[in-house]
Amino acid sequence: MRKLNIPLRQYAALLSAYLRPQWKSITLLLLLLLLSIGMQLINPQIIRSFIDMAKEQADSTKLIYAAVLFIGVSLLYQAIMLAATYLGENIGWIATNKLRGDVAEHCLRLDMSFHKAHTSGSLIERVDGDINALANFFSKLVVTLLSNLVLVAGIIILLFREGWEIGLGMLVFTVFAIWSIQYIRRYASPFWGKMRQISADFYGFLGEQLDGTEDVRANGASGFVLSRFDDLLRKWLPIRIRAFFGFAAMWITTIVVFAMGNAMAFAVSAYLWKKGSLTIGAVYMIFYYTELLAKPIEQIRTQMEDLQKADASITRIKELLELRPAVTDGRGTSIPAGPVRVKFDRMTFGYEPGSVTLDSIHFELKPGESLGVLGRTGSGKSTLARLLLRFYDPASGGIYLNGVNIRDAKLAELRRSVGMVTQQIELFQGTVRDNLTFFDESIPDSRIIGVLEELGMGEWLHSMPLGLDSPLESSGGGLSAGEAQLMAFARVFLMDPGLVILDEASSRLDPATEQRIESAISKLLRNRTSIIIAHRLATVQRVDQILVLDNGRxxxxxxxxxxAADRHTRFSGILEKGLEETPA
Structure with a gap:
């Protein structure tokens, strides 16, 4: 059976990165835990003195003092542990959220090929599920583990003071207990790794199906979805059972080992008491220390269990953070402002290594010109637009904007220079303002309102209860397809880019809505270079140039x-058929 073997330096690197900023809180937590250790070591000594004084029929005043001291130390210990627990949870919460933010940001920086290969559900499981499994790792694991080891060492040292026999016996018991727990953990760990993986697969599938609820119902695929749901649960169950047996094996091992420890303590104490080496108070103290010894070992067992759960999560998070986007930021060559000159220079691209989606694409579009792109579904029209935004990089050749290779430009500047409206509009849970500006507070409300009125959405905005502060539902719930499309046009207006790409942007609009925004589109494209990927032939009547794609060429x-005037061209044939598809 394969064992998860993650070097300790990886744990140390992760802890150092996310706990170093909280070193003051961690230092305070460590001090509180050391105080709690001192309290736990003192109380058995108080009990020993109380028993011995009672046996010798000492003054009752001393017994009262000992009892009050014991109660006071116990209460103080509980107060210290309450503060330590609060502080530890706070440290873990801050560190976990920081890691969650870093992983989410890293995922957003990865290129589209990564997101095509991973469902949103599986990424949510990585960002949330895996990191939740590390909450205890950050909040308590290392500090508590160290404090428990210190407590164990303190108990053994005090037992050696009572007699080398009892000290040696408890030392052997402690080493054996920790070794036994660690031995069992090594065989249980792989199943927790499989648990995290099947969990990611399940939630990825669930998220995908919930997103496509309308299509599933409309096509009568509910039965198939439920069948796949059952299949995943069937795969999950045996892995969950094996993981639980791994946990049960550690729990049973702990019980057996503790029983052996108590037996050893009784045997050695009885032997030393018969020899006269121990008092009755000392015997009880040894038994108390043995019981106390079980507590840190039990916590070590629990922490090892948490660690075995964290093993898989740390591995998966580390693997994710080590992924590097294929599309990297350019060195910072600036793209001149204004209408953009677009040039594709013998550009070839394929989504998969060895495949060809676009082959030797070569054309040039002058500043201010408009280009209509036509072709069969799957001919590469939308891929052309994605390459201009550097969602992907070409395998060979280059793409130039105003003479600048887009590989050399900063991604942020490139995407400010190129605005795109697609057929599928994504709206987010937030206000109207946030959805239009993407949280850019530098855009004044007056400009936003002016753009909406220019697009004919002024009446719609006035109907919203809070105006620009009105909340919108995720995925545009509550908006018609036309209103969502107009929101997308408004976004591009506010960006004011030098190049505008309309990727079948009017295909979801009814003719009345499309006609309503024609003048707005004309204003949007004025003094800008534009590329219009056509779904309706009416949308390319405004363009200067036509490019027809077929099989990526x-x-x-x-x-x-x-x-259009040459009856022998493909474009002329398309006009005659009234379709944007190229002839066979």
Whole structure:
């Protein structure tokens, strides 16, 4: 059976990165735990004195003092542990949230090929589920583990003071107990790793199906979805059972080992008491220390259990953080402002290694010109747009904006220079303002309102109860398809880019809504370079150039008026058929 073997330096690196900023709180937590250790070591000594004084029929005043001292130390211990627990949870919460933020930010920086290969549900499980499994790792594990080891060492030292026989016996018991627990943990760990993986698969599947509820119901696929749901649960159950047996094995081992420890303590204490080496108070103290010894060992067992759960999570998070995007930020060459000159220079691209989605694409679009892109579904029209935004990088050739290779530009500047409206509009849970500006507070409300009125959405905005502060539901719930599309146009207006890409942007609009925004689109494209990926032929009547794609290759490119007039061109044939699809 394969064992998870993560070097300690990886644990240390993770702890150092996320706990170092809280070193003051951690120092205070360590001091509180050391105080609690001192309290736990003192109380058995008080009980010993009380028993011995009672046996010798000492003054009752001394017995009262001893009892009050014992109660006072016990109460103080509880207060210290309450403060330590609060502080530890706070440290863990801060560290966990920082790690969660870093992982989420890293996922957002990864390129589209990564997001195509991973469902949103599996990423949520990574960002939330795996990191939740590390909450105890950050809040208590290391500090508490160290304090428990100190407590164990203190107990053994005090037992050696009573007699080398009892000290040696308890030392052997402690080493054997920790070794036994660690031995069992090594065989239980892999199942927790499988648990985290099947959990990610399940929630990835669940998130995907919930997103597609309408399509599932409309196509009568509910039975298939439930069947896949059952299949995943069937795979999950045996892994969960094995993981539980791993936990049970550690729990049973602990009980057996503690019983052996108590037996050893009784045997050695009885032997020393018969020899006259121990008093009755000392015998009880040894038994108390043995019981107390079980507590840190039990906590070590629990922490080892948490560690075995964290093993898989740390591995998966580490693997995720080690992923590097294929699309990296450029060195910072600036793209000149204004209408953009677009050039594709013998550009070839494939989504998979060895595949070709776009082959030797070569054309140039002058500043202020507009290009209509036509082609069959799957011919590469949308891929062309994604490459301009550097969602992917070409395998060969280059893409230039105003003479600058987009690989050399900063991604943030590139995406400020290129605005795109797609067929699928994503709206987020937030206010109207947030959805339009993406939390850019530098955009004044007057400009936002002006853009909405220009798009014919002024009446809609006035109907919203809180205006720009009105909340919108996730995925545009409560908005019509036309209103959501107009919101997307408003976003591009506010960006004021030099290049605008409309990727079948009007395909979801009814003719009345489309006609309503025609003038707004004309204003948007004025003094800007534009690329219009067509779904309706009416949308390319405004363009200067036409580019026809077929199987990832340019089969026709030229001025729209010239291509339309030539009956032998593909574009002319498309106009006759009234479709954007290229002929076979």
């Amino acid at each position: 340019v089969v026709e490119y030229g001025e729209r008026s010239r291509l």
